[in-house]
Amino acid sequence: MKDVFLTLFGGRNVLVLVLLVLALITGIVNPRFLTLQNVLNIMLQISVLGIVSVGATILLVSGGLDLSAGSLLSLSAYVAGLVILRLQSLPLALLVAFCTSAGFGAFNGLLAATERAHPFIITLGMMTFLQGIAIAISRGSPINGMGGLYELIGVRDFLRIPLPVFVFLAVLVSVDIFLRYFPLGRYAYAIGGNQEASRLSGIRVGRVKVILYALNGVCVGIAAVVLSAILDSALPTMGSGYELRAVAATVIGGTPLFGGRGSVWRTLLGVLLLGLVSNSLNLMGVSANLQNVVLGAIMVMAVMFQGSR
Amino acid sequence: MVSEQAALLSVNEISKSFPGILALDSVSLTLHAGEVHALIGANGAGKSTLVKIIAGALQPDRGSITINGKTFQVLTPLLARKIGIAAVYQEQQLVPDLTVAENIFLGKEPRTTFGRVDYRRMSAETMELIQTYGLSIQPDYVVGKLPLAQRQEVAILKALKEEAKVLLLDEPTAALTGPQIAFMFRLIEQLRKRGMGILYISHHIDEILSIAQRITVLRNGKKIGTFLAQDVTKEVLIEKMAGRRIESESRFSRKPPGDVILETQHLSINGKVEKASFVLKEGEILGFSGAADSGCKEVLRSLAGLYPIRSGGIKLFGKTFRPRGVADTMQQGILFVPEDMRREGLVLPFPFPKNITLAKLQKVTSRGFILPHREIQAVYPYVSSLRIVAPSPWAETRILSGGNQRKVLLAKALFTDAKIWLLEDPTQGVDVETRQEIHHLLIEARNSGKSILIFSSDLEELLTVSDRIIVMYKGRPTREIENPATVTTQELLSMTLGG
Ligand SMILES: Nc1ncnc2c1ncn2[C@@H]1O[C@H](COP(=O)(O)OP(=O)(O)OP(=O)(O)O)[C@@H](O)[C@H]1O
Numbered sequence: 001m002k003d004v005f006l007t008l009f010g011g012r013n014v015l016v017l018v019l020l021v022l023a024l025i026t027g028i029v030n031p032r033f034l035t036l037q038n039v040l041n042i043m044l045q046i047s048v049l050g051i052v053s054v055g056a057t058i059l060l061v062s063g064g065l066d067l068s069a070g071s072l073l074s075l076s077a078y079v080a081g082l083v084i085l086r087l088q089s090l091p092l093a094l095l096v097a098f099c100t101s102a103g104f105g106a107f108n109g110l111l112a113a114t115e116r117a118h119p120f121i122i123t124l125g126m127m128t129f130l131q132g133i134a135i136a137i138s139r140g141s142p143i144n145g146m147g148g149l150y151e152l153i154g155v156r157d158f159l160r161i162p163l164p165v166f167v168f169l170a171v172l173v174s175v176d177i178f179l180r181y182f183p184l185g186r187y188a189y190a191i192g193g194n195q196e197a198s199r200l201s202g203i204r205v206g207r208v209k210v211i212l213y214a215l216n217g218v219c220v221g222i223a224a225v226v227l228s229a230i231l232d233s234a235l236p237t238m239g240s241g242y243e244l245r246a247v248a249a250t251v252i253g254g255t256p257l258f259g260g261r262g263s264v265w266r267t268l269l270g271v272l273l274l275g276l277v278s279n280s281l282n283l284m285g286v287s288a289n290l291q292n293v294v295l296g297a298i299m300v301m302a303v304m305f306q307g308s309r
Numbered sequence: 310m311v312s313e314q315a316a317l318l319s320v321n322e323i324s325k326s327f328p329g330i331l332a333l334d335s336v337s338l339t340l341h342a343g344e345v346h347a348l349i350g351a352n353g354a355g356k357s358t359l360v361k362i363i364a365g366a367l368q369p370d371r372g373s374i375t376i377n378g379k380t381f382q383v384l385t386p387l388l389a390r391k392i393g394i395a396a397v398y399q400e401q402q403l404v405p406d407l408t409v410a411e412n413i414f415l416g417k418e419p420r421t422t423f424g425r426v427d428y429r430r431m432s433a434e435t436m437e438l439i440q441t442y443g444l445s446i447q448p449d450y451v452v453g454k455l456p457l458a459q460r461q462e463v464a465i466l467k468a469l470k471e472e473a474k475v476l477l478l479d480e481p482t483a484a485l486t487g488p489q490i491a492f493m494f495r496l497i498e499q500l501r502k503r504g505m506g507i508l509y510i511s512h513h514i515d516e517i518l519s520i521a522q523r524i525t526v527l528r529n530g531k532k533i534g535t536f537l538a539q540d541v542t543k544e545v546l547i548e549k550m551a552g553r554r555i556e557s558e559s560r561f562s563r564k565p566p567g568d569v570i571l572e573t574q575h576l577s578i579n580g581k582v583e584k585a586s587f588v589l590k591e592g593e594i595l596g597f598s599g600a601a602d603s604g605c606k607e608v609l610r611s612l613a614g615l616y617p618i619r620s621g622g623i624k625l626f627g628k629t630f631r632p633r634g635v636a637d638t639m640q641q642g643i644l645f646v647p648e649d650m651r652r653e654g655l656v657l658p659f660p661f662p663k664n665i666t667l668a669k670l671q672k673v674t675s676r677g678f679i680l681p682h683r684e685i686q687a688v689y690p691y692v693s694s695l696r697i698v699a700p701s702p703w704a705e706t707r708i709l710s711g712g713n714q715r716k717v718l719l720a721k722a723l724f725t726d727a728k729i730w731l732l733e734d735p736t737q738g739v740d741v742e743t744r745q746e747i748h749h750l751l752i753e754a755r756n757s758g759k760s761i762l763i764f765s766s767d768l769e770e771l772l773t774v775s776d777r778i779i780v781m782y783k784g785r786p787t788r789e790i791e792n793p794a795t796v797t798t799q800e801l802l803s804m805t806l807g808g
């Protein structure tokens with residue numbers, strides 16, 4: 001009985017099923033849901049969370065975690081905004097954003113590689129630290145108008161599909177290739193599955209961790225650029241909450257928290273589920289507070305149904 | 310004799326299948342009070358699966374279990390414990406972060422009058438148990454920091470504490486050395502005389518013939534038969550397990566070794582090894598023999614770059630060499646294979662081919678990309694020569710039987726093409742046939758110019774494959790055996806004990 005339950009509800013198949021059923025029901029209740037415009041809307045809405053979640057997947061697979069992703073997103077976006085505001089140079093702004101995100105990412109990795117504390121604690125500290133920096137340099141005021149960045153990514157589309165969606169898909173596919181075909185990607189799974197065995201296999205565990213955290217930082221940087229382009233502004237707190245939603249999406253997709261397994265395609269399913277649910281709740285006119293209740297319940301249920309194996 | 314014939318436990322036509330494999334095919338057996346009943350079979354025959362079913366850790370597809378006249382279709386671990394079944398599994402079930410005492414009392418902690426855990430009593434009772442059985446551990450040792458053999462002792466103590474009627478032991482001696490094995494046998498004999506029924510799994514047939522009264526043989530999930538120990542010989546049992554005749558292993562021919570490639574001078578490791586000097590030549594198998602505190606393992610581990618060296622030097626290919634971590638020593642062509650495969654050797658969630666290639670991914674990459682088809686092709690020869698049995702090429706390493714996991718670990722080592730191998734108990738838990746196959750592989754590797762440093766708790770194995778043996782006692786090399794062919798296991802055992 002338990003086995004039947006698990007084959008039906010365990011693993012990825014369920015998620016696809018849940019997604020389809022959910023889409024169908026919402027579609028019946030509210031015909032506007034299945035219009036092309038709304039589908040494009042959903043895709044645009046999930047792209048930023050998607051990019052952050054792909055980064056989170058790299059870390060979760062290797063037994064790591066980054067709770068500072070949201071703060072880092074805010075900080076990177078804000079410094080990019082500052083460069084645009086003061087120097088009017090888009091390439092320089094992008095460079096500064098990526099250096100900030102990859103740099104602090106690598107720093108997280110260095111701290112994690114010391115093995116002095118669990119990454120949960122390390123990045124929890126970094127979350128406060130980076131958020132503090134972002135608020136301090138902004139003095140709390142937002143930057144309105146990201147200049148050329150908005151025109152470059154924020155409003156463009158191709159075949160009516162918004163550009164941020166392509167950015168998300170490009171990140172997704174690149175990271176998938178990285179995790180599956182690069183030795184470093186293989187090492188990520190190995191370290192998540194058994195760190196000691198990885199070390200005894202000659203893998204330089206610390207070095208690999210720094211690279212993985214830096215890559216997560218790059219994803220956060222891309223998300224920062226995309227989000228500020230969509231909003232055409234940079235706020236010192238614009239990223240807060242993304243870190244937890246990214247972990248939630250990844251775990252809902254079926255990548256376990258303890259490492260060694262998982263893939264970005266599962267994460268895509270998790271992100272889609274979150275996106276669909278909040279979109280359909282919106283269309284049904286459910287209030288924001290009630291939406292959170294529903295989303296939270298879905299997260300818990302989805303994770304329970306994964307089965308513990 | 311009559312009282313001993315009462316069936317304490319009977320297993321009735323148990324079947325169990327896993328995806329892609331029928332692990333047990335209506336297997337029945339009975340266990341009498343006051344009996345040691347051995348369960349033998351090749352790797353993957355289904356022994357551990359049967360043990361887990363009897364202990365309630367796995368549910369059978371069909372069949373039942375009768376104990377004390379009561380029949381159960383399904384058992385849970387809790388229920389099994391309640392009706393007097395205790396088990397020591399092949400893969401250890403202890404909590405690494407807890408102490409010995411906490412592990413032994415897990416879930417049944419004594420309470421003070423205020424309902425808090427009574428640590429003092431727990432510790433005292435554990436000490437009592439340790440002394441009763443004459444073990445060398447302490448109640449407050451953290452289990453995760455103990456070596457494999459001592460963790461095994463804790464697991465057994467935990468099972469004994471249950472005061473069960475039926476004790477299931479899945480390869481309890483695999484990680485133990487001579488005196489510890491003898492000690493374990495005395496313990497088992499003591500328990501048997503008290504009327505306990507003991508189901509005992511081991512790949513060491515000599516061991517089994519000396520302590521078991523009856524022996525049940527499994528092959529591919531089917532029961533071949535149950536035999537009285539006095540009616541069978543080692544050869545007969547081996548044939549029953551494999552399904553065909555297996556030639557017994559003769560000692561291998563020797564070849565004069567080449568130049569010295571590794572040399573240690575007065576190697577000392579804090580508190581473990583004092584001034585060990587020896588040489589390893591090209592195309593030579595150098596055995597290390599010694600008890601748990603002899604320092605043999607530490608010598609291997611320091612060469613692998615896992616233990617800092619306090620003083621003394623190492624010369625590799627004539628040059629001074631300071632091991633700086635495993636990645637470094639591997640680059641120098643030195644490969645270390647740890648004994649504790651679940652903790653240090655294998656990435657259990659990986660499909661097993663990925664474990665084989667992990668230490669040498671360069672062999673299956675092209676321009677920095679892993680080529681999956683090349684990976685599958687590359688591991689195939691190792692899978693077939695080591696007879697790795699798995700339900701599919703994507704099977705996770707976690708679900709392979711214990712012996713097959715060990716073979717994966719060895720395949721991983723063979724795959725690296727290292728020049729010098731440091732092996733810790735390479736055939737632990739491996740069946741008779743594959744053990745011989747592995748010995749052949751080691752000899753072949755030696756003949757092709759590899760140098761192998763092997764530590765084994767299996768003295769017979771050391772005498773069979775080594776060209777030379779160094780005996781260590783309390784951190785110092787005490788003997789060097791130039792011609793192992795002239796030495797018996799008994800003699801080697803007494804040397805390791807300081808004789
Ligand atoms: N959880 C599982 N999922 C799938 N297959 C499994 C699982 N556990 C065991 N098996 C398979 O069942 C078969 C029997 O395994 P088992 O562990 O009982 O062998 P064994 O006789 O104990 O071997 P060994 O001597 O190597 O310990 C093996 O082929 C193994 O791969």
Ligand SMILES: [Mg+2]
Nearest residue numbers: 357399710711
């Ligand atoms: Mg087994």
